[in-house]
Amino acid sequence: MSVTGVEGEERHDFTQAESKQIRARSLRLLGSLLLPVRGKVVLAMLVVVVSTAAQVAGPALIAFGIDRGLPALLEQDWMPLAATGVIYLVAGVSGALLIAWYTVLSARVSQTVLIDLRKRVFLHTQKLSLEFHESYTSGRIISRQTSDLDAIRELLDSGINQLVQGILYMSFTALALVLLDGTSGLVLLGALLPLFILTRWFQVRSQSLFRQSRVASASLIVRFVETMTGIRAVKAFRTEKHNESVFGALVESYRRVNARVIQLFGVFDPGLVLIGNVTVAVVLLVGGFRVADGQLAIGALLATLLYTRRFFDPMEEMAMFYNSYQSAAAALEKISGVLEERPGVPDPVAPVDLWEARGRVRFDNVQFAYQADREILPHVDLDIPAGQTIALVGSTGAGKSTLAKLMSRFYDPTDGRVRLDEVDLRDLHPKDLRRAIVMVTQEAYLFSGSVAENIAIGKPDASAHEIRAAAAAVGAHDFIESLPNGYDTDVNKRGGRVSAGQRQLISFARAFLANPAVLILDEATSSLDIPSERLVQEALQTLLADRTAVIIAHRLSTVAIADRVLVMEHGRIVEDGTPNELISGTGRFATMHAAWRESLV
The missing domain is CATH 3.40.50.300 (P-loop containing nucleotide triphosphate hydrolases)
Incomplete structure (x- = not known):
């Protein structure tokens, strides 16, 4: 067993090889948690695909109603417009019902995964040897069961929904836009470059900050638990002022990290709004000239504007997902680190039964060292x-x-x-x-x-x-x-x-x-x-x-x-x-x- 491996995960300055190994370990854990509920996961994916398609159909139906339904209505043919209205209503209702079903399915999956993970952490930490518990403080164990699991719960309950729906919504919206008007699709494609640069900038800078935030949060919990557990010693030695200073420094460190995270969002969120507004303006300008030239119908222009605007709508939610993802990823790294620990006193592969022990104990040339350079028992025969x-x-x-x-x-x-x-x-x-x-x-x-x-x-x-x-x-x-x-x-x-x-x-x-x-x-x-x-x-x-x-x-x-x-x-x-x-x-x-x-x- 390597307790130092778990100790090391309180750092945030990992080498590239260490980070890759930790991510692989976290993915293995996540895969093992999702495997028992893979059927529900597949069903949820199918439901969200259909529901998102139903939601994206709206602007295209509006364009059809304006460009085909209204001229037909002027000629006393109300069927195209009525059919468009009915289809729009059916698409909206079905999309809402399917989203509700997806929400229930995803909640059941997340709760099943969380229950499994919570049990694993509890049962595994019980099995670990005394060596682990003497090195790994109780406050850190509590942090694994509380704040870390809460971060994963937040990701599973809402973050995954935001990501899946956001990606599907953006993909279907872009596809609908290209099919409706290829020129507007090219304008949107041009906007993807600054969008990618902004998102990548945010990702690189937030990754380490969110890990620091998890470490700072865990340090707060550890200090609080240890102070309350040892409150008699605190009172006996009058260490309240010292504890106030230490805890205050930890709170300040946590505040500084979160302030830097807020600053990141202070750049990222307005950047998204700017790119979205500029893109909509360009689509409107290009589309307006094409309408004037008779190359594009009014309804189609309206639909392209709606699709362009809607394309950027999930980005802010996905940014919030990235917030949840970073916190949950850091939490999953720590939890997977605990679950990867192996008892220093393993159970025997082929155990020997001893139903009625008499009680004779023998030490045969026993040597023991807690560490390689710290020998406690050099030689015991007893x-x-x-x-x-x-x-x-x-x-x-x-x-x-x-x-x-x-x-x-x-x-x-x-x-x-x-x-x-x-x-x-x-x-x-x-x-x-x-x-x-x-x-x-x-x-x-x-x-x-x-x-x-x-x-x-x-x-x-x-x-x-x-x-x-x-x-x-x-x-x-x-x-x-x-x-x-x-x-x-x-x-x-x-x-x-x-x-x-x-x-x-x-x-x-x-x-x-x-x-x-x-x-x-x-x-x-x-x-x-x-x-x-x-x-x-x-x-x-x-x-x-x-x-x-x-x-x-x-x-x-x-x-x-x-x-x-x-x-x-x-x-x-x-x-x-x-x-x-x-x-x-x-x-x-x-x-x-x-x-x-x-x-x-």
């Missing part, structure tokens, strides 16, 4: 028998959490193997792996919903009795019962209704309900007060029986329940023994334990 409780201790950055993440297969070793019951974790079926190994981290995250629903995440089909039993086992039952609605109490956003220690107890109950063969506690007692920690330690002694457990803790009081202590320094295990053996020695753990005891006095 055998943890089933049912043994291990305590991992050491200074910050010693590699304890990395060891736990490898054991949970959040990451794969750079070299060597991690095995559960002699099965390499890379070969183990994902469902069996998640059922066998559960990690409780320092961040006790609670989802919106009731306390019972949060505990039941560990076992979705658990009964109310099982949920209560798990809560009681970790000492959470009493405080849950004291909540306004007991186990049915809504914990609110991110568990804001309960304290940090209570959130941790709920996460413990969730893990114990899952009943894993291997339980990893990564600094999981750090947010508990002393009474709560004692309750949990009492529960752990019962619940960790006959279960492999790895406890990572700075509080050495937690180590007392371990069968074995491993001391880590610089990614290596430097001491290994029972708590009593290491305390009675003269090594690193004995020094740490003595310092901890002195801190309690």
Whole structure:
């Protein structure tokens, strides 16, 4: 997996080769989204072709009515004019009905595509490895699901309609004009050159500006989300003024980009109007002389003027389409970049089933580095028998959490193997792996919903009795019962209704309900007060029986329940023994334990 590839897409100074590769990737994504609805797309195209032809027929019918119908009416023959009127009415009504049908068809296509894309982004980002989520901020993920998808929705809902109808309308109008009067068609052809130059000028300059606009918009969202998510830290360190300055600079950057976009339209829109008016004036001048010479009928002149004027009508809408297109194209590039990411921890091609794990964990010559030049674990050989409780201790950055993440297969070793019951974790079926190994981290995250629903995440089909039993086992039952609605109490956003220690107890109950063969506690007692920690330690002694457990803790009081202590320094295990053996020695753990005891006095 290459997280740097996604990071790079926040730039807008791509090389030509990079831009070509990104466009190809975006087109592949768009093609895969349209493939399931290709039948509806074809039907919509047929409908819009017929409806546009019906709309374009109007001026030609008017010319026929004036040049043929009126002279016939003067001779008491009203049929040509009446027939023209009826056909004009039928063409107008049918064109309107077909446009309405096309609008419904295109809306259904766009909604189907958006639902598919939204699901893909959500499901794919869930599958991506921890490495991706630690590098790709939550604000940027939210931006992909909100502003980027909104830009694509705007394009599909209205932009595509404007483009398709505009191109067809202009094409049919030009064809009708040439068939009606070739000379006027040549005048229109001459106007295409300045029109092309103006459009190309607009396209080249707007392409980078719209991408910059998307980047600036995403930066605003990222900053806002991160500030609101970390509002406690903002309040604690009084960073409001600094945040105001940073956010103000981002807003100003976004304003400047949009101001430059508006300036582009300030040239482009009047340019279109000027070219259109000049063309109409030339057609009128040339046509007027030809009418005077008897080369062109009055009705035909009127029709050519109408066609010439109508030819330029969709141009402004198509310019607005280009606005939507640029925004959507930049959004699609970012979304396709996320969807192109591959998990750094892929599912096995031929998974091995392990229905009943005993819990033996082995590290065979394991090496690990987050980056090529940043080795965390240079060499680890470790055998943890089933049912043994291990305590991992050491200074910050010693590699304890990395060891736990490898054991949970959040990451794969750079070299060597991690095995559960002699099965390499890379070969183990994902469902069996998640059922066998559960990690409780320092961040006790609670989802919106009731306390019972949060505990039941560990076992979705658990009964109310099982949920209560798990809560009681970790000492959470009493405080849950004291909540306004007991186990049915809504914990609110991110568990804001309960304290940090209570959130941790709920996460413990969730893990114990899952009943894993291997339980990893990564600094999981750090947010508990002393009474709560004692309750949990009492529960752990019962619940960790006959279960492999790895406890990572700075509080050495937690180590007392371990069968074995491993001391880590610089990614290596430097001491290994029972708590009593290491305390009675003269090594690193004995020094740490003595310092901890002195801190309690």
